[in-house]
Amino acid sequence: MAGLTGHPVLEIGDKFEELQNNIINNNKNKEVIDKARLVVKGEENSNNNNNNQGGERDMAPPTSNSLHRSGSRPQLDLSKAAIQGNSEERDPTILLPNQSDDISHFALDIGGSLIKLVYFSRHEGQSIDDKRKKTVKEISNGSRRSYPILGGRLHFVKFETSKLNECLDFISSKQLHNGRIDSHYWNSEATNKENAVIKATGGGAYKFADLFKERLGVSIDKEDEMDCLVAGANFLLKAIRHEAFTHMEGHKEFVQIDHNDLFPYLLVNVGSGVSMIKVDGDGKFQRVSGTNVGGGTYWGLGRLLTKCNSFDELLELSQRGDNRTIDMLVGDIYGGMDYSKIGLSASTIASSFGKAISDKKELEDHRPEDISLSLLRMISYNIGQISYLNALRFGLKRIFFGGFFIRGHAYTMDTISFAVHFWSQGQAQAMFLRHEGFLGALGAFMSYEKLGLDDLMVHQLVERFPMGAPYTGGKIHGPPLGNLNEKISWMEKFVLKGTEITAPVPMAPPGTTGLGGFEVPSSKGGTLRSDASALNVGVLHLVPTLEVFPLLANPKMYEPNTIDLSDHCELEYWFTVLSEHLPDLVDKAVASEGGTGDAKRRGDAFARAFSAHLARLMEEPAAYGKLGLANLLELREECLREFQFLDAYRSIKQRENEVSLAVLPDLLMELDRMDEVW
Numbered sequence: 001m002a003g004l005t006g007h008p009v010l011e012i013g014d015k016f017e018e019l020q021n022n023i024i025n026n027n028k029n030k031e032v033i034d035k036a037r038l039v040v041k042g043e044e045n046s047n048n049n050n051n052n053q054g055g056e057r058d059m060a061p062p063t064s065n066s067l068h069r070s071g072s073r074p075q076l077d078l079s080k081a082a083i084q085g086n087s088e089e090r091d092p093t094i095l096l097p098n099q100s101d102d103i104s105h106f107a108l109d110i111g112g113s114l115i116k117l118v119y120f121s122r123h124e125g126q127s128i129d130d131k132r133k134k135t136v137k138e139i140s141n142g143s144r145r146s147y148p149i150l151g152g153r154l155h156f157v158k159f160e161t162s163k164l165n166e167c168l169d170f171i172s173s174k175q176l177h178n179g180r181i182d183s184h185y186w187n188s189e190a191t192n193k194e195n196a197v198i199k200a201t202g203g204g205a206y207k208f209a210d211l212f213k214e215r216l217g218v219s220i221d222k223e224d225e226m227d228c229l230v231a232g233a234n235f236l237l238k239a240i241r242h243e244a245f246t247h248m249e250g251h252k253e254f255v256q257i258d259h260n261d262l263f264p265y266l267l268v269n270v271g272s273g274v275s276m277i278k279v280d281g282d283g284k285f286q287r288v289s290g291t292n293v294g295g296g297t298y299w300g301l302g303r304l305l306t307k308c309n310s311f312d313e314l315l316e317l318s319q320r321g322d323n324r325t326i327d328m329l330v331g332d333i334y335g336g337m338d339y340s341k342i343g344l345s346a347s348t349i350a351s352s353f354g355k356a357i358s359d360k361k362e363l364e365d366h367r368p369e370d371i372s373l374s375l376l377r378m379i380s381y382n383i384g385q386i387s388y389l390n391a392l393r394f395g396l397k398r399i400f401f402g403g404f405f406i407r408g409h410a411y412t413m414d415t416i417s418f419a420v421h422f423w424s425q426g427q428a429q430a431m432f433l434r435h436e437g438f439l440g441a442l443g444a445f446m447s448y449e450k451l452g453l454d455d456l457m458v459h460q461l462v463e464r465f466p467m468g469a470p471y472t473g474g475k476i477h478g479p480p481l482g483n484l485n486e487k488i489s490w491m492e493k494f495v496l497k498g499t500e501i502t503a504p505v506p507m508a509p510p511g512t513t514g515l516g517g518f519e520v521p522s523s524k525g526g527t528l529r530s531d532a533s534a535l536n537v538g539v540l541h542l543v544p545t546l547e548v549f550p551l552l553a554n555p556k557m558y559e560p561n562t563i564d565l566s567d568h569c570e571l572e573y574w575f576t577v578l579s580e581h582l583p584d585l586v587d588k589a590v591a592s593e594g595g596t597g598d599a600k601r602r603g604d605a606f607a608r609a610f611s612a613h614l615a616r617l618m619e620e621p622a623a624y625g626k627l628g629l630a631n632l633l634e635l636r637e638e639c640l641r642e643f644q645f646l647d648a649y650r651s652i653k654q655r656e657n658e659v660s661l662a663v664l665p666d667l668l669m670e671l672d673r674m675d676e677v678w
């Protein structure tokens, strides 16, 4: 690794340096960086990137194909549709006569290592003939039609591709494949299930199409992977409040993106391999680069070198690693000294794994922890560096990193951020996405066309963390938890595990050494839990009936949380208040349900679930996104609802109503006796 000012250790084409120098020199006095963005020095206008147009044309690889997508898909005509069904999860098919407005139930991104699944469930009790909010969309023949937006929930689940059967079981147990929208079905008015079509992207959409047909009786409508990644990223960045964040030296900061100033940006999706996509608008993008050194490399090479069985096990090992035992540092080469002339400190890694060549040690003599950390660092750093060079190459302002390699893992994000920061001399910043792994699946989901999701306002999408999150995330296998008793017994198991999960991960002492970086994972927050396959994403609730308060000056930037719990004192105070109040709340909730044995059991389960969430948030306040007091109270409500306490204060309200009604006649008489005063 080398400083920007010196001679890069990596042989990067002169064109890059030349281009960089040109940009820097030509724009010396122009605006440099805004905290919320990655700004390549000298760029002046986010929407109009004319400065570098020439560079872009000159340097675009000949194989790059620029893809423009809008309105080219077949539109569904659902005017005579008659989907049938009545209950949410079990029989999700919906009757929508004369409307072209239903929403698909699920979509998949079947990657080289992981399958990502996004599925939709309607809000309970929502009538199909609700007067729902509508969105007007232009369709391919130029005419416009309106599509109501349904209220419901978007869930996120992942599986290992090698365990595809678990995914098929999950789909089957939730009957997701029976709630599909199927263009062929609508257009031909065919009614048999054989024609069911589901949207999927990623290589597995091709590879496993026959298996889906065989096991679930559905055909796969294949969506282009890059199309989907971009559609998913654009949707998240526009519709989800606090989706993007920066992560530097363990510090996570949410970034509010201005929708009018989103494009262009570089999207880096780190899956098994890495794709780098320059995004210019909705459906307007170009895959400008990629690297074959990605998540699959870490997992594959790591497995061979450490005998770890899973990606998460490997990541967890890295938490206890020390890469200095295996990486060759500048100090190892320069007798403990810095090479300050070119800006390299003694602790900078000169060559990843380089020490292994000179040591007499065999593989078994190295600690798997150290190997894992060195590998993680090498790959993350490399991705950060190549990404920055591509941002520079196209004069892009922002780099968003997605893909399941990142997994909300603090050290991975810190390393990528460090590389971007280091090579850009602080002029550029990496940003991460909370739904990092689901970009492709979300894009495939949205390709059902008429969802209108991309038109949703931030206020209409609310992320909630019921008892399962973050613990259930990727772990809901087998049949869904059907009844409450199952939920509670599962909860008991989860709490046992949860205690372990929320315990702080032992850390090596911090070791930031300046240029060249930190030697051991020193990042706090977002550190790996022992069950790392759990996701940090909740369920997205679509609430299309919400209206924005008309007097708000800037609804998109409005922050309803007045108490920000990123302030540590506030956080401690409110956690204490809520924890101490918990037994009392449980008593009231149980009393509201008649104080039965069943209610007591549910009350205990609720208390355990909510305490586990509190412990998790205490450990990592930003685990579920930006945390304000309103979010915390909503989380508590959601937990109560999860255990079927619809109103914890019902008994108090009832008692107070009764008391009020008892004194009402006297009060009315007293009022009648009063002299009228004019």
Ligand SMILES: CC(C)(COP(=O)(O)O)[C@@H](O)C(=O)NCCC(=O)O
Binding pocket: 110, 111, 112, 113, 202, 203, 225, 270, 271, 272, 273, 274, 275, 289, 290, 291, 292
């Ligand atoms: C081929 C892929 C798009 C597949 O996506 P994935 O399943 O890895 O998410 C990706 O692995 C990739 O971009 N690989 C890098 C190839 C290269 O540009 O060198």
